[in-house]
Amino acid sequence: MPARRQANGSSESIDNYLKAILTLGGPQEIRVTSTALAERLSVAPASITNMLQKLAAAERPLVEYERHRGVRLSSAGKKRALEVVRHHRLIETFLYQVLDYPIEEVHEEAERLEHFISERFEERIAAKLGHPQIDPHGHFIPTMEGHMPQQASIRLTEVLAGGTFVIHSVDDRDARTLRELEANGIKPGAKLKLKPRTPTEACSVNIGRSAKPFDLSRAMAADIRIVPVEKN
Amino acid sequence: MPARRQANGSSESIDNYLKAILTLGGPQEIRVTSTALAERLSVAPASITNMLQKLAAAERPLVEYERHRGVRLSSAGKKRALEVVRHHRLIETFLYQVLDYPIEEVHEEAERLEHFISERFEERIAAKLGHPQIDPHGHFIPTMEGHMPQQASIRLTEVLAGGTFVIHSVDDRDARTLRELEANGIKPGAKLKLKPRTPTEACSVNIGRSAKPFDLSRAMAADIRIVPVEKN
DNA sequence: TCCGATGTTTAGGTATACCTAATAAATAGG
DNA sequence: CCTATTTATTAGGTATACCTAAACATCGGA
Ligand SMILES: [Mn+2]
Ligand SMILES: [Mn+2]
Ligand SMILES: [Mn+2]
Ligand SMILES: [Mn+2]
Numbered sequence: 001m002p003a004r005r006q007a008n009g010s011s012e013s014i015d016n017y018l019k020a021i022l023t024l025g026g027p028q029e030i031r032v033t034s035t036a037l038a039e040r041l042s043v044a045p046a047s048i049t050n051m052l053q054k055l056a057a058a059e060r061p062l063v064e065y066e067r068h069r070g071v072r073l074s075s076a077g078k079k080r081a082l083e084v085v086r087h088h089r090l091i092e093t094f095l096y097q098v099l100d101y102p103i104e105e106v107h108e109e110a111e112r113l114e115h116f117i118s119e120r121f122e123e124r125i126a127a128k129l130g131h132p133q134i135d136p137h138g139h140f141i142p143t144m145e146g147h148m149p150q151q152a153s154i155r156l157t158e159v160l161a162g163g164t165f166v167i168h169s170v171d172d173r174d175a176r177t178l179r180e181l182e183a184n185g186i187k188p189g190a191k192l193k194l195k196p197r198t199p200t201e202a203c204s205v206n207i208g209r210s211a212k213p214f215d216l217s218r219a220m221a222a223d224i225r226i227v228p229v230e231k232n
Numbered sequence: 233m234p235a236r237r238q239a240n241g242s243s244e245s246i247d248n249y250l251k252a253i254l255t256l257g258g259p260q261e262i263r264v265t266s267t268a269l270a271e272r273l274s275v276a277p278a279s280i281t282n283m284l285q286k287l288a289a290a291e292r293p294l295v296e297y298e299r300h301r302g303v304r305l306s307s308a309g310k311k312r313a314l315e316v317v318r319h320h321r322l323i324e325t326f327l328y329q330v331l332d333y334p335i336e337e338v339h340e341e342a343e344r345l346e347h348f349i350s351e352r353f354e355e356r357i358a359a360k361l362g363h364p365q366i367d368p369h370g371h372f373i374p375t376m377e378g379h380m381p382q383q384a385s386i387r388l389t390e391v392l393a394g395g396t397f398v399i400h401s402v403d404d405r406d407a408r409t410l411r412e413l414e415a416n417g418i419k420p421g422a423k424l425k426l427k428p429r430t431p432t433e434a435c436s437v438n439i440g441r442s443a444k445p446f447d448l449s450r451a452m453a454a455d456i457r458i459v460p461v462e463k464n
Numbered sequence: 465t466c467c468g469a470t471g472t473t474t475a476g477g478t479a480t481a482c483c484t485a486a487t488a489a490a491t492a493g494g
Numbered sequence: 495c496c497t498a499t500t501t502a503t504t505a506g507g508t509a510t511a512c513c514t515a516a517a518c519a520t521c522g523g524a
Contacts, residue, residue, distance in 0.1 A: 099356040
């Protein structure tokens with residue numbers, strides 16, 4: 001079936017590949033391996049190779065691909081990926097703020113709709129929301145021109161020394177974890193005191209100004225990104 | 233490509249077939265011919281036959297189909313069709329009232345999004361709008377349970393006798409005509425005086441309480457449905 | 465440096481939803 | 495009532511996006 005193609009010669013499937021490459025490539029746009037993509041997209045490695053070859057061979061290629069050496073986005077691919085991420089995060093913000101969705105349900109809906117809204121829809125919800133720069137999980141929303149600030153935050157699990165932090169963002173993909181995080185006051189902007197620990201120990205944190213420490217599960221800790229604060 | 237399937241074993245394509253059969257079958261649920269469907273969906277007749285056979289052969293068939301004798305919706309098919317029409321009209325109302333879309337642009341966006349929103353999204357926009365019963369073109373919005381009132385209206389082109397009418401609804405599919413209609417004050421609820429005419433004559437109307445008559449183009453007249461009013 | 469584990473690609477196949485061209489059924493006109 | 499036209503179906507083919515299994519590269523150790 002003629003999978004619905006967007007104007008730019010993209011499709012729902014292609015969009016998802018581009019987004020995955022953007023995310024997995026990270027800020028330095030490291031080459032992404034087939035295995036990493038296969039894992040991320042829950043698709044067989046052979047299917048990944050196929051798609052990457054197609055994307056690289058197109059008239060206006062969306063990726064740079066070399067056999068056995070991974071892929072990177074071309075500038076056209078990066079542009080489209082950021083456009084889709086903008087859609088995703090604007091939709092999440094809209095669902096949360098205008099339609100009163102519970103935080104843990106916005107991601108799934110946005111993951112679908114991001115591929116099907118028009119430029120007008122994008123523009124209208126952005127206007128309705130006052131052109132927001134941050135989504136409900138704390139992630140930056142790319143601008144219409146395709147710019148997105150670097151996240152200066154670090155993973156909570158990478159900090160062993162302890163200290164005081166502000167929560168920058170939470171991962172949006174696992175609804176259960178996200179609901180648990182929110183139920184415990186762990187959301188962007190919240191303050192958090194971390195006890196020093198060894199790599200194998202659980203993370204024990206104080207949220208806000210509560211006196212009793214809270215032990216984060218592995219899943220919860222891995223989904224939190226934080227920024228250090230000077231205490232004053 | 234695994235065309236996105238909704239929970240009910242439907243898909244964007246199937247949804248559009250079901251909607252077309254609902255509309256073309258009319259209130260009495262007349263059998264719909266392959267040609268009519270081919271025309272409506274801009275798809276080759278052979279493709280229609282193919283799809284109808286598939287839909288009729290399914291475990292839980294969405295249509296009743298007999299070779300050379302057209303199709304009707306099964307009760308499951310009718311249920312789904314009304315669900316999609318509900319999505320469509322709620323989305324149109326939402327785009328118009330909440331996102332301030334121009335009237336002539338809501339249809340195209342709704343035509344796409346109707347297939348991809350969740351039950352939660354449907355429920356949330358319905359709530360936001362106060363559970364509306366009529367969309368911006370004057371069409372009834374099916375209820376959550378799949379009920380939709382009959383339209384008692386008639387086509388403007390069918391009236392030769394003249395008289396005073398209220399505009400019940402306008403067709404939403406042609407953006408240009410719709411914009412023209414709206415620009416001339418022709419929208420649901422507006423009052424309209426029709427001069428008597430012969431079948432070949434153009435329709436000349438007075439809109440609202442304006443004194444100067446307006447000649448409707450064939451396209452415009454065909455897109456208007458009206459209800460007679462007692463003048464008092 | 466060769467060897468095997470791991471990762472990647474090729475080869476061949478499926479389902480959806482379209483298409484065109486050829487064929488068959490239904491219907492309408494003489 | 496029989497044929498010509500219209501309408502519909504069958505047959506065979508395309509593109510997208512997946513899959514599994516088999517073949518092939520790459521790279522880290524021994
Ligand atoms: Mn998300
Ligand atoms: Mn997506
Ligand atoms: Mn519409
Ligand atoms: Mn549609």
